Amino acid sequence: MSTFRILAADKLAQEGLDYITKQDDCELVNKPGLTEEEYAELIQDCDAMIVRSGIKVTAKILENPGKLKVIARAGVGVDNIDLAAATEKGILVVNTAAASTITTAEHAFALMMSLMRNIGPAYKGMTEGKWDRNKYTGRQLMGKTLGVVGFGRIGQTMAERALAFGMDVVAYDPFINAETMMDGRVKMFNNFEDILPLIDIISFHVPLNDATRGILSAKTYPKCKDGLYVVNAARGGVVDEADLLEALDSGKVAAAAMDVFTSEPPTADDPLRNHPRVLITPHLGASTKEAQQAVSVDAADNCMTYLRGEGIVGAVNAGNLKINLSPVQEKYVDLSNRMAKLLSPMITRGIAEVTIELAGKSLAAGLSMIERTALVGLFEHHLTDPVNIINVNQVAEARGIKVKTVTTDDDKATGLTIEVTGPAGAVDDETNADDKTRRIVGRVYDDLKPRIVEINGYHMDMIPEGPMILLLNEDKPGMIGLVGSTFGSENVNIADMTISRRGNTAMMVFKVDSEPTTAQLETIKTKEGILKTASVQLAEA
Numbered sequence: 001m002s003t004f005r006i007l008a009a010d011k012l013a014q015e016g017l018d019y020i021t022k023q024d025d026c027e028l029v030n031k032p033g034l035t036e037e038e039y040a041e042l043i044q045d046c047d048a049m050i051v052r053s054g055i056k057v058t059a060k061i062l063e064n065p066g067k068l069k070v071i072a073r074a075g076v077g078v079d080n081i082d083l084a085a086a087t088e089k090g091i092l093v094v095n096t097a098a099a100s101t102i103t104t105a106e107h108a109f110a111l112m113m114s115l116m117r118n119i120g121p122a123y124k125g126m127t128e129g130k131w132d133r134n135k136y137t138g139r140q141l142m143g144k145t146l147g148v149v150g151f152g153r154i155g156q157t158m159a160e161r162a163l164a165f166g167m168d169v170v171a172y173d174p175f176i177n178a179e180t181m182m183d184g185r186v187k188m189f190n191n192f193e194d195i196l197p198l199i200d201i202i203s204f205h206v207p208l209n210d211a212t213r214g215i216l217s218a219k220t221y222p223k224c225k226d227g228l229y230v231v232n233a234a235r236g237g238v239v240d241e242a243d244l245l246e247a248l249d250s251g252k253v254a255a256a257a258m259d260v261f262t263s264e265p266p267t268a269d270d271p272l273r274n275h276p277r278v279l280i281t282p283h284l285g286a287s288t289k290e291a292q293q294a295v296s297v298d299a300a301d302n303c304m305t306y307l308r309g310e311g312i313v314g315a316v317n318a319g320n321l322k323i324n325l326s327p328v329q330e331k332y333v334d335l336s337n338r339m340a341k342l343l344s345p346m347i348t349r350g351i352a353e354v355t356i357e358l359a360g361k362s363l364a365a366g367l368s369m370i371e372r373t374a375l376v377g378l379f380e381h382h383l384t385d386p387v388n389i390i391n392v393n394q395v396a397e398a399r400g401i402k403v404k405t406v407t408t409d410d411d412k413a414t415g416l417t418i419e420v421t422g423p424a425g426a427v428d429d430e431t432n433a434d435d436k437t438r439r440i441v442g443r444v445y446d447d448l449k450p451r452i453v454e455i456n457g458y459h460m461d462m463i464p465e466g467p468m469i470l471l472l473n474e475d476k477p478g479m480i481g482l483v484g485s486t487f488g489s490e491n492v493n494i495a496d497m498t499i500s501r502r503g504n505t506a507m508m509v510f511k512v513d514s515e516p517t518t519a520q521l522e523t524i525k526t527k528e529g530i531l532k533t534a535s536v537q538l539a540e541a
C-alpha cells in the first residue's frame with residue numbers, strides 16, 4: 001500500500017492531525033510556520049498540503065511541486081493560494097466549504113450586535129476604571145435594515161439570524177437571479193449601489209476578487225445613509241481601509257467592525273487598531289472548537305479521497321468537473337482514456353483541434369470528465385510537462401489547441417468519438433479522406449465492457465485492454481502468416497486479434513501477453529508490407 005505524506009502547513013485542530021495519523025495509508029508532516037523557501041522544498045516530498053489563512057501559497061512555492069497533488073484549504077477563502085499556479089502545475093485545490101458557515105455567521109452577528117451596543121469601548125472603559133453609562137447608549141437591531149453583500153452560505157445564515165431578530169434584510173448578489181429569497185423575506189438586488197440608500201447596517205460575505213476589492217469606498221459612500229454601521233468578516237480589502245477611516249471621521253460611518261484586514265496582522269500602529277469607533281478581532285470568524293474540528297477533518301478527508309482515487313470533494317480549481325458519476329458514465333470516462341491512449345501513437349502530425357462527440361443524454365453529466373480524460377490521454381505522451389484532469393484544459397488553451405464538444409441526446413445509441421485534426425498543412429489533397437483526421441469510436445454495451453468499434457475508418461469490435469500492438473499493413477495475401485511467424489520468432493505471444501480492411505490497407509490489432517520491446521516492434525516494422533506499428537499498454541478492462 002502506498003503511503004501518502006500529508007503536510008499540515010498551518011495550525012490545524014488536533015482532531016484533524018489525529019485523523020491523519022490514524023489512517024493506515026497516511027503519514028502526517030506537521031510543519032506550520034516555515035518560510036516560503038522551506039515550503040518550496042518540503043512540498044516536493046508531500047502528496048498533499050493543508051492550509052488555513054496563515055500561509056500564502058505562492059507560485060514560488062509551487063514552482064517545483066514534486067509529488068504534490070492536492071492543496072486543501074481547511075476553511076473557505078482561497079485568496080491566499082495562487083490558483084493559477086496550482087492549476088498550471090496540475091495540483092487540485094479543494095476547500096471545506098460548509099463546515100465553518102454557522103461559526104462565521106455567528107461571529108459576524110456577534111460583531112454586529114457588539115457594534116450596535118458599544119460593547120468594545122464600554123468594556124475597555126470598564127477595564128480602565130470608568131463607568132460611562134451615557135456615552136455608550138446604543139441602537140436596537142429590531143426594525144433596522146441589514147444589507148447583506150454576498151448571499152451565499154454565510155450571507156444567508158447571517159440573514160436568517162437577522163430576520164429572527166426582527167430586522168429587515170436586503171441582499172446584493174449578482175450571481176443569484178431571483179427577486180426575493182427566503183420565502184420573500186429578503187429582497188434581492190443585482191446592483192450594489194441600489195441597496196446602499198436602503199440600509200442601516202452593511203455586512204460583507206463575499207470572496208475577495210477584482211469585483212469585490214474596495215466595493216465599499218469613497219466612491220460608494222455618497223449613496224449610503226449617514227451613520228452607516230459596517231461589518232466585515234469576509235476579507236480585508238473588500239472595505240477600503242483608508243476610505244473607511246475618512247468616512248468614520250466625516251460621520252458617514254457611525255462605527256465599523258472588522259475581523260479581516262488587507263494585511264494580516266495589521267501593523268502595530270495601524271489606525272484601525274485604536275480607533276474609538278472601530279471594533280476589531282484577529283480573523284476569528286471560523287475560530288470555534290466546533291468549526292476547526294470540522295474543517296481540519298474535512299480538509300484531511302478531501303485530500304485522502306483524491307489521493308486514493310475515490311473522487312474529488314470540494315474542488316475549487318477543477319472547473320465544471322462532475323465527480324459523482326453513474327456506473328455507466330464512469331465506464332465512459334474509462335473508455336475515453338483507453339480510446340485516447342490507442343489514438344495517441346497515431347498522432348504524428350501534431351494537434352490543432354480535438355473534437356469530442358458524446359451521444360446519449362444519460363451521459364451528459366459525465367461530459368466534462370470524459371472530455372478531460374480524453375485530452376489527458378491524447379496529450380500525456382506528447383508533452384514533457386505533467387498533464388492531468390486539473391490542468392488539461394489550461395494546457396490545451398495555452399497551446400492554442402481548440403477543443404470542440406458535440407453532444408447528441410440519443411440514448412439508444414450511446415457512444416464516444418474522439419477526432420484529432422493536425423495543424424494547417426499537415427495533410428494535402430492526396431491524403432485519403434479517412435486519414436485527414438485521426439479518429440476513434442467506442443461504446444460501452446450493457447455488459448459495461450469498453451469496446452472500440454472504429455479506428456480511422458477501420459471497423460472492428462474489440463475490448464481495449466492489456467498490452468496491445470497495432471499494425472497497419474498492405475492488404476495482400478500472406479500478411480497474417482508473416483506477422484504471426486515474426487511474433488513467434490520474437491517471442492511475442494498473441495492472446496487475441498482483430499483485422500479490418502479499408503481500401504488496399506488493413507489494420508491488425510493484437511492483444512499480446514506482454515508489452516513488446518522497441519527492438520521487437522522495430523523487427524516487425526522492417527517486414528515487407530508492414531506500413532506502421534505502435535504498441536500501447538492499457539489496464540485490464
Ligand SMILES: NC(=O)C1=CN([C@@H]2O[C@H](COP(=O)(O)OP(=O)(O)OC[C@H]3O[C@@H](n4cnc5c(N)ncnc54)[C@H](O)[C@@H]3O)[C@@H](O)[C@H]2O)C=CC1
Nearest residue numbers: 076077150151152153154175205206207211233234285286
Ligand atoms: N472571517 C473568517 O474567518 C471567514 C471568512 N470567510 C469569508 O466569507 C466568504 C463567504 O463564504 P461563503 O458564504 O462560505 O461562500 P459562498 O461561496 O457560499 O458565498 C459567497 C457569495 O458571494 C457571491 N459573490 C461573488 N462575487 C460577488 C460580487 N462581486 N458581489 C456580490 N456577491 C458576490 C457569490 O455569488 C456567493 O453567493 C469567503 O469567501 C471568505 O472570504 C469565510 C469563512 C471564515
Ligand SMILES: O=C(O)C(=O)COP(=O)(O)O
Nearest residue numbers: 052053054075076077286
Ligand atoms: O475559511 C476562511 O475563509 C477563513 O477566513 C478562516 O480563516 P482561518 O482558517 O481561520 O485562517
